[in-house]
Amino acid sequence: MAEELTPATPDESEEPIKQRKNGLYPGVSDELAENMKSGWADTELRDLEPIAQAAETAARRAALSARFPGERLVIPAGNLKTRSNDTEYAFRASVEYAYLTGNQTEDGVLVLEPEGEGHEATIYLLPRSDRENGEFWLDGQGELWVGRRHSLTEAGTLYGIPASDVRELAGALREATGPVRVVRGYDAGIEAALTDKVTAERDEELRVFLSEARLVKDDFEVGELQKAVDSTVRGFEDVVKVLDKAEATSERYIEGTFFLRARVEGNDVGYGTIAAAGPHACTLHWVRNDGAVRSGELLLLDAGVETHTYYTADVTRTLPINGRFSDLQRKIYDAVYEAQEAGIAAVKPGAKYRDFHDAAQRVLAEKLVEWGLVEGPVERVLELGLQRRWTLHGTGHMLGMDVHDCAAARVEAYVDGVLEPGMCLTVEPGLYFQADDLTVPEEYRGIGVRIEDDILVTEDGNRNLSAALPRRSDEVEAWMASLKG
Numbered sequence: 088m089a090e091e092l093t094p095a096t097p098d099e100s101e102e103p104i105k106q107r108k109n110g111l112y113p114g115v116s117d118e119l120a121e122n123m124k125s126g127w128a129d130t131e132l133r134d135l136e137p138i139a140q141a142a143e144t145a146a147r148r149a150a151l152s153a154r155f156p157g158e159r160l161v162i163p164a165g166n167l168k169t170r171s172n173d174t175e176y177a178f179r180a181s182v183e184y185a186y187l188t189g190n191q192t193e194d195g196v197l198v199l200e201p202e203g204e205g206h207e208a209t210i211y212l213l214p215r216s217d218r219e220n221g222e223f224w225l226d227g228q229g230e231l232w233v234g235r236r237h238s239l240t241e242a243g244t245l246y247g248i249p250a251s252d253v254r255e256l257a258g259a260l261r262e263a264t265g266p267v268r269v270v271r272g273y274d275a276g277i278e279a280a281l282t283d284k285v286t287a288e289r290d291e292e293l294r295v296f297l298s299e300a301r302l303v304k305d306d307f308e309v310g311e312l313q314k315a316v317d318s319t320v321r322g323f324e325d326v327v328k329v330l331d332k333a334e335a336t337s338e339r340y341i342e343g344t345f346f347l348r349a350r351v352e353g354n355d356v357g358y359g360t361i362a363a364a365g366p367h368a369c370t371l372h373w374v375r376n377d378g379a380v381r382s383g384e385l386l387l388l389d390a391g392v393e394t395h396t397y398y399t400a401d402v403t404r405t406l407p408i409n410g411r412f413s414d415l416q417r418k419i420y421d422a423v424y425e426a427q428e429a430g431i432a433a434v435k436p437g438a439k440y441r442d443f444h445d446a447a448q449r450v451l452a453e454k455l456v457e458w459g460l461v462e463g464p465v466e467r468v469l470e471l472g473l474q475r476r477w478t479l480h481g482t483g484h485m486l487g488m489d490v491h492d493c494a495a496a497r498v499e500a501y502v503d504g505v506l507e508p509g510m511c512l513t514v515e516p517g518l519y520f521q522a523d524d525l526t527v528p529e530e531y532r533g534i535g536v537r538i539e540d541d542i543l544v545t546e547d548g549n550r551n552l553s554a555a556l557p558r559r560s561d562e563v564e565a566w567m568a569s570l571k572g
Contacts, residue, residue, distance in 0.1 A: 104225040115221065124218055132241050138189045140396065141247045143307045147187050147300065152199060152206040154296055159267040160206070161260070161281065162187060162297075163274035164195035173227065177355070181273045182488045183297045185397050188246050192236065194253055196277060201265070210246055211253035214239050256280075268293040298495035301487050303509035308487065309543060311398035312511055315353065316541055316552045318392035319400040322348035323556055326388060327570045330380070330408055338362040338376040345390045353392040357399025358490045361389035364408065368535030369519040371480055382409040385416060387535055397488045401513050402553045403539030410567045412560055415530055419518055420560050423536045426450035426516040427558070430482055434514065434542050434549040438506050444482040447516040451478050454518075460527055477520060477527075483513040486541055508546045515539030 106114060138144075151160065164180040180191045188197050194213050199206035215238050216223040216230045223229040230236060239250040257280040260267075267284045269277065270293060278285075304312065322345040326333075333340040341362035349356045359374035367373045368387035380386065386408050391400035405420060407413075412420060430447035449465065452474040456463040461473050468474050485492040485501065492511075493501060517537035520527050541552040557566040 104221060115225070120221055123221060123224060127218065130235070131238060135241055135244045137247050138245050140189050140307045141245075143305050144187055144189050145247060146305075148197075148199065148206075148208055150300060151187065151296070155268065155293070156204065157201045157266065159201060159263060159265060160197075160199040160293065161267065161269040161277060162197040162199075163270060163277050164190065164193060165273035166275075167193050167228075179355075179397070181270065182301075182397065183270045183294070184273075186297065186301060186488060188248065189396070190242070190246055191397070194274075196253055196256055196274065197248070198256070208248050210242060210248040210250050211256045212237075212239065212242055212250055213254070214252050260284075270294055270297070294495050295497060298493045299497065299500050301493050302485065302496060302500065302504075303507055304487060304511055304543075305509070308398060309509070309511070311394050311396050312400070312486070312541065312543070313552055315357070315392050315394045315398050315400040316402065317555070318348060318352040318394075319390065319402050320553065320555045321352070322390060322392060323388065323402070323404060324570055327406065327567050330386070330571075333364075333380040334382060334408070336380075338364050338367070338378050338380060341380070341386070341388065342376045345388075349392040354395045354397065355393050357391040357393035357401065361387065361403075363387040363389075363535070366522040366533035366535070368405065368537075369521050369533065370535075371517075371519070380408060383413070384408055385534065385536065387537055389537065389539065391490065399486070399488070399490050400541055400553065401486055401490050401539065402541060402556065403515055403537045404556060404558075404563070405536045405538060406563065406567065410571065411564055416534060416536075417560050419520075419531075419534055420536050420538075422451065422454040423516055423518055423538050424558060424560065425454075427514055427538045427540070430514040430516060431540070431542060431549065431551065434506065434512070434544060436506055436508050436544055436546065436548075440502055440504050440506055443512075443514055447482045447514070448474060448478065451516060451518060460531075476524075477518050478516065479519055480515075480517065482516050483539075483542075486511045486513055506544050508544050510544040511552070512542055512544075513539050514542050 162184050164184040167175040167178055170176045178193045184195060184197055185191055188210055190210060192212060196211040198209050198211060213236060215236050224231045242250040257276055260280040267281060268289050269281050269285055271278060271290050325344050325348050326341050329344050342360045345360050346356060361373050362376045363370060363373040364378055364380045364386045365384040367378050368385055386406045389403040391402060393399040407416060426447040429450050430443040433443040433446040452465050452468045455461045455474055455477060456465055456468060461468055515537055519535040520531040522533040524532055538558055543550045543552055557563050
């Protein structure tokens with residue numbers, strides 16, 4: 088990694104760019120500075136078309152405008168976060184900002200200014216790095232270091248929103264009057280400029296509205312979710328083909344294999360891949376992925392590709408590492424499959440959101456009573472929640488730009504709500520017998536099974552977006568055998 092000079096922040100862009108403390112060059116000569124100002128071709132992009140979702144983002148902004156008439160609304164993308172010293176984490180714009188603009192660049196801010204009966208939207212961005220003051224080659228975030236930014240004119244065309252220089256925004260917000268709301272937690276500088284103009288309660292109302300707006304997906308979003316799932320299916324196929332290499336190394340080989348598919352076909356993984364082999368499958372969010380992969384044990388792979396527009400899949404399969412379930416593994420797996428079938432059948436418009444969870448939990452409780460692991464009757468088990476020792480988690484969640492999407496929505500609109508066409512959720516029951524659980528027979532201990540699919544609510548029922556991945560135990564075995572040749 089090359090060593091750049093000390094970067095300036097956007098607010099310091101008009102000041103001399105500072106030298107790195109231990110940089111190899113003592114400074115920049117006047118002659119070099121002058122030389123670097125000229126001799127560059129015009130690279131302005133003049134044949135751009137609006138992004139694919141421009142019409143959808145405009146409709147989302149219109150709905151936001153109608154909900155908060157007469158108020159200034161400020162939605163930041165967020166800033167780069169330091170990983171260590173002078174290296175940063177890969178940037179991911181706030182979901183609220185990306186949902187309303189389609190833009191994904193750091194330091195961006197969407198502002199809706201009240202105008203007449205609606206709002207005028209402006210997207211505030213960093214312009215192309217300056218060639219007059221040397222920012223483009225001396226600043227750590229200059230385009231010769233991290234790549235070219237779009238010009239403000241280009242951005243306006245791409246996103247269908249007039250674009251302005253974000254370095255002027257904080258000062259303008261400090262002077263602004265009238266009611267204002269901001270999405271908090273992403274841009275400390277913007278929040279500081281509004282500190283005496285906003286309240287936590289009003290800002291939370293804005294955040295909740297934007298979360299609930301994502302409960303029902305438009306056609307573009309459904310298409311992106313299907314893309315994410317399709318890439319995820321291919322990622323699972325990739326993993327099955329290299330299980331022998333994972334046995335020779337560790338769960339990291341599985342994680343890395345899936346990550347390659349996510350980066351080639353998408354933006355990233357939508358969340359940390361869970362590649363949990365053997366007893367690690369009983370840890371719900373096992374992301375260390377540093378354990379052994381052994382023939383005869385199960386692999387619980389919970390992973391999802393995130394598209395370039397930030398929509399993520401969330402799929403889980405529990406696979407026999409050697410390609411064949413043992414009798415006990417099959418019994419437990421088939422119980423979870425039966426529970427998932429019951430849960431998926433309960434997903435339909437007009438149903439309560441909780442129905443699919445209740446349906447799946449009932450099947451698992453019945454199995455646990457049947458196996459003698461908990462004392463019945465089943466109604467007693469469900470009333471007291473006794474099955475939760477082995478089922479642990481809820482049976483699903485909303486899915487979209489966040490893997491646990493719409494998390495800020497009101498309880499009455501989400502968990503206590505009713506399913507509508509366009510909602511997308513996961514159905515993912517599981518059974519987990521911890522390695523140290525003395526209440527179950529020894530042969531059960533260390534077995535964990537989860538099956539998860541991404542389900543779209545349709546006008547007449549539901550559609551399993553991830554149906555291309557086999558679920559039934561015999562189909563899983565046949566699928567694995569075909570991939571291994």
